[in-house]
Amino acid sequence: MKGLRLNTRQIKIRDGIVAYIIIFISLCFFILPMIWIFYCSFRTQESIFTGKIIASLKGFTFNNYIKILSVTDFPRYFVNSVKISSLVTILSLIISIFGAYGLSRYDIKGKKIVILGIFSTQMFPQVLLLIPLFLVVFSLNLMNSILGIVLTQLILVLPFCLWMLEGYFDTIPIDLDDAAKIDGSNLIQQLIYVILPIAAPGTMVVAFYSFVVSWSDYLIVSVISQSQNTATLTLIMRRLSSSLLIRWGQVCAVATLTIVPTLIIFAFVQKKLIEGLTAGALKE
């Protein structure tokens, strides 16, 4: 018995060492690239072009940020991105909260077909939808408008949001609704005062998901946006990194400012998001 115990301890130590080696390699692979562009966003063009990893102190500067914030159109694109992503988040929250509540609480005919239908849209190749989408947006007179982009991006997020929230609402006892109903509150009051506080974690996940998917979208924006008034950060990033003389310091600064908002929001909802994402597969 004693021998066995020592043995398991040895295994534990061995496993620990292997784990640390994997952790080290994976951090280099997954995190180093981000640190590298963050680091280079504070270096001058000359410093970057020395081809050295450690730059001399002279090579550091805030100029990249100052330049992109003052000289280029970056602030405008940033504001566009914020506007579009916020609108997508708000609209998808409203639509999916109502929709999921309807699916969860009411005996809707063909409910299964509705859910399956909405979910199967995730399989459609976006590039195929894009041609007719362009025409739909065009005929709605929403070409090159924020609203056109927002409405189109909704299809990227709604299926997940509806599914996620429906699962959440299902876990809330219907007695709570009834109690609120007896107290004389209407549907909106029920949602705001009874359901949403309990479903807050799920709602946060849905909001994060909508924001980040919209923030990251390139495909839809590339077709519907046709001027600086509607262009977003993902568009300018492509333009910057494929021009002839590339100011890498500025590109890194743009990339950093594009990445950071998503990371900050993610830090807040990480745990709930992972729970939400994995819950569906674990239920069965």
Added chain:
Amino acid sequence: MDKRKGYFLIIPAIIIMCIFTLYPLIEGIRVSFTDKSMLRAKYSYIGIDNYKQMLGDPIFWLSLWHSLILTGVVVILQLIFGLILAWTMKQKIPGMPIYKSIIMASWVIPVAATVTIFKFMAQSDVGFINIILKSIGLKSLVRYWFGDPLTAFPLIILLHLWRNVPFYGIAFLAAMQTIPASFYESAEIDGANAFQRFWYITLPGIRNMIIVMVTIHVLWTFNNFDFIYLATGGGPVNSTDVLPVYVYRQSWDSYAAGYGASIGTVMLLILSIYLIIYLLIQERGEYKR
């Protein structure tokens, strides 16, 4: 009365999905039988001519081949590395909570930013990869890694791994944590070795999660457009052309919407076949049990 309220609540979602997904899908399939161009409003039905043209189009076949290889290789590698990562995160060692909280960062950031990061790292003069290669004396390997037909495709695979492997790891970890510890204890008493424990306890325990992750990522990778379009545009010399990028180029660069739509329809067909096979296997598995 109550029932009507339910419909009323779900209708906005259905309207949006119908206008912006269902209608475009049907319309896209319809357009695939026409000679529609993005340059003119008039077009006519040409039957299956687009599909005939596809059969004789070498770039289509090349893109199809690349798409299948990319999806297969990427998903298999993600699965393997995801399992390794999940095993690592299961170890109770100091620092693990911090590691877990930062490892998903690459999954959250926009694909366009990922591509920008790697484009910068792959530059022949200022790129991180080449600086390292030079410093360890492998100067002959220095190149713009996206610009070389030999290395562009493997680098694209690497980008997919970079983005999704942490998500696999976290998802598998969540599944592993639902397996009761007593299973492992009794296996240990029976003298099962590490591999046997993995094969007979861990793998069946996370089977569902594996199926879900693979299904999601086969669809995601096969349909993914921005990684390749933003990194290489399908080049150099078509060495990274995949179906979504080819459809986009046909419809928006060559303005051949009809032809592009027909390739998109074929993509949809391939995915439908994949899903049908998947459902059949799933059903048979249930039946056996």
